[in-house]
Amino acid sequence: MKYSQAKYFLALIAFTFSPPEIHLYAKEPLQYQEDIRPKLVTFCGDCHSPEDSEHDVKFLQAKNVAEMSQMRSIWNSVAEQLRNRTMPPPDETQPSEAERLGVAEWIDQTLQQTACEQGPFAGSITSRRLNRTEYTNTIRDLLGVRTEAAVRFPVDGSGGEGFDNNGETLFLPPILMERYLEAAEEILDVALPSPSIKITIPANQLLPPDKNSDSATRILEPKKSLRLVPRIYSAGQHFVRVRAQPVEKSTTLTFKVDGIVVERFAIDGKPKFEGDFPVNYDTSIQLSRGFHTLEIRCTGEENASVTFLHFKQNDKELNQDQLRVYEKLTGTSPGKIPENPRSVAIQKLKAFISQAFRRPAVSTEVDKFMSLYDRAAKRDDPHVEALKLAFKGVLVSSPFLFRVESLPESQSLEPISDFELASRLSYFLWGSLPDDELFELSAERHLNEDTILKEQVDRMLNDSRADYFIDEFVGQWLGTRDIGGRVAPDTSKFKGEFTTELLLGFREEPNQLFAYLLQNNHSLMELITADYVIVNKRLRKHYGFDEEEKSDKQDWPWSPNPQLSKDGPFEKVAVTNGQRGGVLGMGGVHLLTSYPNRTSPVLRGGWILETLLGIRVPNPPPDIPELSKSKKGKMTIREQLAMHRDHPSCSACHNLIDPPGFALDHFDVLGRWQEEQEGKPIDATATFPSGETVDGLEGLKTIMVQRKPEFYRQLTRKMLGFALGRSLDDRDDCVINQITEDILNNDDSLRNLIKSVVLSTPFRNRQLSPDEASNATE
Template structure:
């Protein structure tokens, strides 16, 4: 049993941990492994086929990186030791994880930049819908009948980990493609885009169909057609003609078959069969770019550059990037990235403010303005290349008359259309923490929760989510008649008096308390339940803060942690997969450059697009670094 002195030692350590992070050590890690793991993984015991005997020397951190990484993952996720076995204290575990992460990353980065796999993954729902829209030039949501995607990897719905195809999907895809094609064939503008020829005086049906299919196929597959490939689809046209079907019907049948081919439905790149990593081919690069920045297929300019073999030239890439960010389609990226990164996509889905308590939210215009504020704000930062630190604090936002009113601001210029507006002095706004969408998704439907908001900051901004709460923690009791009225703070203080609760809640709660002046909808308040709002608190490193402005100062002091987290989230989004240890070398490099260039937003995007994982394909020998980056 840990004695009282031990507990006090633990707590004072935790107080230091958040900002400084005690340097762990090889010895400390080995001591923990001996104490908590060797019974099942040492000597002859190899539970799960895992043995620690080879991991006792410092050299093993170089030569057995894979094994150490498996160990790190299981300990970080609190999966080992298994439930019921004696486990290291929370701080010991965090200490070991932090030390191992740093050490393994340093070792991995010493080798240079290693491109990870570009896993084959299905177009997700949004990508499917946007691709059909651009391919056929139709304004329908072709994906409306497709099932929703889960999230994987770095928490985004374009992660390879979750995007496979089930038999139910297959049928839905057939229907979705047919519906979109039929719709397009009836629309004169859309028809011109993909039905390029009809039999006329001088054109035989076969020729007309060939012209259409040969032009459609490379756009749909996002690469040139292979020899004989178009002919396979034309066979469907011929068969239909033999059965006496109309020309339109016969061609659409061939196009439909193209749209249910895995070559259309999947992000698919031909594997690199050489030993070393190589630059992705130009067509693959066109798709990597367009699905990252537009969430859709490449346009004609990208296809043309790919055909000319120019897309991997750094100057060309840079120019394309600027062009693509200016295009309205980048809104798609801003929306999908921001709403998933910040969790605001859940607003109105899994998280809804209580309708009786917060009727203001149920005004359609207000709801729309709340929802789009973070998205438009982010898009503005990107398009005009502002500092990313605006995310933490800013002098402006994209407001409508509804959000201005909600925030209690008198701004004459505000109207129905969201636009860039400066906050008046003492507005208590600026940055994502003053936005209704963020404040609402980090609340319960009926009330604010400093715990949820603190957790939100740790997870979404700082990228250090607190471990999940232990089971059997009683929920906060609502005040009931007869009981003395207690504010939320008083009730939470009681919990934090208990050291086992304090280990987590000292880190979480003070961050959230600083936002208590905002209600569930982000409206400013100075009183709650008849008592003045107390937004004061003390961070684990001893910093005293009071209210949102102090909190933002404290977060700005940790801006590099926030920017690194944003960088790894965006890299994970751009790659469509979870990040590996060698990707973290790329993240470090990009984040450092962003800091050097005054946190400029486009430096981040450029860093990602120019990075080894984004531009290269791995070779057949695992973990080979790119020798010379082009």
């Protein structure tokens, strides 16, 4: 059966915003043999037919959907090539935009619907490096140190489902290894302060040695020097005192560190006390770890008499938490040495390796890192310094820096070990290593039990470390993490109307809503339909809420950015006028989906389709005509887009993108409600491909409620991608569909979605990909 191009594509886009009971192709089913394959033969048959002998990709040999399903990766590529307009080649006959996008969408839907026919799928997780946030959190829980060392690491790129924990993007550039070495040293110096250095060296023991005198005092002639070369174990501030006096007349001593002048002392023969005592000359210097040359040089014309050089590192006082960490890691208190240092070192190093590697340490690993301890002990380094060298080796080793799992043996499903499951779970919800309880359950091999896993998810979500999950997942899924950085309003146009604190509030608001739903076990749909906002004082004023408006001042489980403390706590405030509520009413989303100086229905509509509904919006075709500049100044954005939709190449996509964007026209770039724009009343009505017309935010929410299955499916997909830290493909559609159906028909709370992801086949299993299996047999 043949259809016009308009009907062909409208059958697809009408589905997107039609009531749930209307199914795709229900009235005019696009059959593969009758409709799809003939079009592909017309435009692709010269190179991809079964009869072609010059090209290897022969996807047209599939005679039906079942045979398509056996070539899933190739057909995925076909859809992507059509959507991106990279095929057919430019010198071949081209399909229309409606044909191109319609066939691509049909392929996507068909592969999705047949995903479960291939059986359970887990996929293979790439061994991936800890990203910057995971590294920071892991160091915090391993050593009790809150470090900012990771800000010096290269920025992590995002991949897969749009998150920066994707293993395919977390490679190890050479410069990063240097940064890891520096960070490990810096972090260990904070966690395990070196023994305080406090030494007084008589002048006759300074370099060069004086073999001709037994006196502790040395006469330093002009242009002569005395030196001390101490080893500094921990970077920091050091106090230096030189005791000296002139022999006959005033002179000058210059104090140098590594050849650089630090201080000049005038040795004038005027002691601070009565009597013939030498005078103390003091200074303070910042020294890094390692050997340094301290030099006293006579730069005057007369001799000086030097009695001693006193050298002291300023003490670092530890609080109770730091003392507990110190004793846990070293087996002793600061300044003390255990009776059997090496035996204690073996015990402590084994425990440290097990925690750092997220699994029990093996003897060969302990021996390897103990060799570093022995090397340091042999050169008479203090016990804690020898341990720090071994710990440093652990912190720059692959099993710490990478989340490594054993390789599956075949393409069949294989359960991951309990320790690997504990690591997946802890990095999913905490962005850090497993705690003692997870480790113990793994050792007992109970963690993989459904009941235990559910209990652990609840426990972990009630822990403050779950702040990571909320911040990273929400901020990257919605894109609000970029507010204040890549995303900011035009400072010249909105000067005085926004502040750094306002942008931070925008970034925080969706996190607060997410935390509220998580804590109170509310429906996921409240991300869209909420008739309340959770705001601080600044956002409350920005949105125009009355100061006396009733609010719910309960304790929130989510701690906002400390920079927001002066704006008061986040509170739940009821919305009674329909102008706010849910992510679509948030100023951060409005800013994110605008240009810096004006709003954009296209950006907003595209964001709703792609971010909330999972509909891929193709790039515009290359032959789009530009609107006349003379007309632009006289026309509203809505009128300009109406002209755009009159062009055949533009109408197919803009009929889909523009309506949800129009519905948000009451919000300006900063998310403020506006009734007029440039003296004209705002028109926020929108007519969708289904023929339904809505007005403003409340109408858009109604449409989104009708699209609950698509919204839940997209949220499920994003969460699964975040949890696994890998790119998803069409083989994952089966489990995505299963989880979506479960939360639609049963418990649609955020906690249940998280538990469903954790209990899913890909989260608890692994298998070789076909390519990996092929390589393994070669």
